[in-house]
Amino acid sequence: MAADVTAAAGRLRAAVAQAAAGLVEREALTEMILLSAVAGEHLLVIGAPGTAKSQAVRNVARVLGGRYFEYLLGRFTEPSEIFGPVDLRRLREGVVETATQGMLPEAEVVFLDEVFQGSTAILNTLLGVLNERMFLRGHTRTPVPLKVCVGASNALPEDPSLAAFADRFLVRAFVQPIGDPRLEELLEGGWAASTRPPQQALATLEDLDAVVAASTVMDPAPVRARLAEALRLLRGAGVLLSDRRAVKVQRLITAAAALAGRTAPTAADLWPIILAVPTQEEQVNAREVLRELLQHSENSTLPAVTEDASAGPAARAQRLTQAATALLDARPQDGGDALLGWRLKLEGVARELDAGFAPERMPVGLRDLRARLVEALGGRA
Amino acid sequence: MNVPVQLQPTDTPLPPVGLLATGNAAVALARRALELDDVGLAALRGVSQGRSGLGLLGPMDALPWVDGVTYLCRDNDTPELLWPSAYQPSVAPAVLLLALKKALPRLAWPGALVLSGDGLSVWPLGHAVTVDRAVLTAWLGDRA
Numbered sequence: 074m075a076a077d078v079t080a081a082a083g084r085l086r087a088a089v090a091q092a093a094a095g096l097v098e099r100e101a102l103t104e105m106i107l108l109s110a111v112a113g114e115h116l117l118v119i120g121a122p123g124t125a126k127s128q129a130v131r132n133v134a135r136v137l138g139g140r141y142f143e144y145l146l147g148r149f150t151e152p153s154e155i156f157g158p159v160d161l162r163r164l165r166e167g168v169v170e171t172a173t174q175g176m177l178p179e180a181e182v183v184f185l186d187e188v189f190q191g192s193t194a195i196l197n198t199l200l201g202v203l204n205e206r207m208f209l210r211g212h213t214r215t216p217v218p219l220k221v222c223v224g225a226s227n228a229l230p231e232d233p234s235l236a237a238f239a240d241r242f243l244v245r246a247f248v249q250p251i252g253d254p255r256l257e258e259l260l261e262g263g264w265a266a267s268t269r270p271p272q273q274a275l276a277t278l279e280d281l282d283a284v285v286a287a288s289t290v291m292d293p294a295p296v297r298a299r300l301a302e303a304l305r306l307l308r309g310a311g312v313l314l315s316d317r318r319a320v321k322v323q324r325l326i327t328a329a330a331a332l333a334g335r336t337a338p339t340a341a342d343l344w345p346i347i348l349a350v351p352t353q354e355e356q357v358n359a360r361e362v363l364r365e366l367l368q369h370s371e372n373s374t375l376p377a378v379t380e381d382a383s384a385g386p387a388a389r390a391q392r393l394t395q396a397a398t399a400l401l402d403a404r405p406q407d408g409g410d411a412l413l414g415w416r417l418k419l420e421g422v423a424r425e426l427d428a429g430f431a432p433e434r435m436p437v438g439l440r441d442l443r444a445r446l447v448e449a450l451g452g453r454a
Numbered sequence: 455m456n457v458p459v460q461l462q463p464t465d466t467p468l469p470p471v472g473l474l475a476t477g478n479a480a481v482a483l484a485r486r487a488l489e490l491d492d493v494g495l496a497a498l499r500g501v502s503q504g505r506s507g508l509g510l511l512g513p514m515d516a517l518p519w520v521d522g523v524t525y526l527c528r529d530n531d532t533p534e535l536l537w538p539s540a541y542q543p544s545v546a547p548a549v550l551l552l553a554l555k556k557a558l559p560r561l562a563w564p565g566a567l568v569l570s571g572d573g574l575s576v577w578p579l580g581h582a583v584t585v586d587r588a589v590l591t592a593w594l595g596d597r598a
Contacts, residue, residue, distance in 0.1 A: 385465065
């Protein structure tokens with residue numbers, strides 16, 4: 074069983090990595106979608122329009138092979154546009170049922186842009202879908218196959234009446250437009266994405282279910298004391314998680330552990346607590362406050378978001394190890410531009426390694442990897 | 455009153471904005487820099503330190519890599535003080551910079567705090583200029 078879960082996690086890792094291909098600085102976001110899906114929670118993405126939020130979700134749905142539903146909500150959006158129209162045949166029989174074919178109640182992965190623009194009718198129905206995985210409308214009472222709902226907005230809602238709805242999104246991601254240094258990469262990736270054939274599903278929903286099952290039976294007791302310590306540290310710094318969020322963070326922790334191939338959570342899996350902190354400023358503060366507690370964070374399936382959340386050296390070392398290993402295993406056979414490009418990427422990894430790790434603090438595995446990099450680059454000293 | 459200053463390994467390195475190299479590493483760095491195209495070279499500013507040292511400043515992605523260089527970073531609040539990016543000074547950069555400027559009034563700032571055999575020293579980088587291929591070739595020619 075453990076081998077099956079590890080294999081499933083490996084396929085999910087490959088799938089999520091492919092989902093992020095062609096997108097710049099969205100690796101952590103695609104991994105957050107996966108983490109939320111495994112934990113049975115939902116993700117709220119805050120960011121300006123045009124920052125590839127929907128593309129990231131669409132890509133994840135495609136590589137998982139799940140049914141996908143996407144909609145841009147507005148103040149005048151009718152519930153039927155999200156959930157489906159009233160079934161007229163049943164209406165003639167005196168029963169108010171909703172025809173949900175191809176609509177949100179039948180999707181495994183959902184993206185709702187401008188999620189807080191929805192009317193009270195829409196948001197109330199969504200609450201049931203998000204919380205209980207049940208679609209309740211008129212005489213329609215049906216379980217939904219929803220794995221993860223990603224809501225997006227330009228900003229967190231200020232209206233207190235929306236706070237309860239917003240709190241249903243346990244995981245919070247804040248995305249920024251791409252910075253100047255990576256504009257060329259953005260242009261190249263965006264152009265290539267428009268001409269690339271559709272991404273194939275590298276994993277399945279069965280793989281997701283296998284990891285979910287492993288996560289569900291996991292007991293967070295081994296890390297509960299550390300988690301409580303983290304919550305106290307955050308409270309001391311003025312970062313408050315609601316009791317509901319604090320309890321639910323445990324699901325993120327066991328999900329992270331399951332995705333990392335562990336049978337029980339460890340200190341390396343505490344980092345998702347950062348993702349449950351409600352605002353961007355508080356997340357920045359939380360990283361600083363919990364830096365020491367999260368220094369051992371690592372996750373081979375979610376390297377980008379682990380490093381992003383923990384800002385820890387272990388996660389950074391893991392990401393560099395994976396990047397370097399992949400590059401070393403993919404040396405072009407032909408010379409010319411392909412080899413030159415490969416060498417430049419390898420030098421980039423070597424630079425980040427030397428710039429980021431003092432020799433006396435470099436993990437043994439990373440030290441060995443560095444030796445391989447030096448040899449591949451011809452020593453150059 | 456003397457306050458000892460140390461460079462301590464950090465778990466939160468700042469992004470590099472330059473690098474230093476001495477000896478064989480400096481020679482290798484010069485050779486590597488000469489392999490860059492004109493656009494790549496134009497992104498870098500360089501300065502030599504005596505006969506055996508070479509310093510380069512530039513955006514992170516433009517900095518070459520060779521084995522043995524020391525990458526440098528700086529705090530945005532104290533841009534005149536650089537230090538090895540895998541380390542952090544044991545004294546707050548702002549305080550350290552004030553003290554160093556008082557102790558080294560003639561140094562061409564910005565300067566880089568580096569570990570050497572004698573302890574800590576400061577490399578002046580204020581005379582760094584856009585790297586010229588002919589000048590770098592001549593510098594290399596004297597040493598290769």
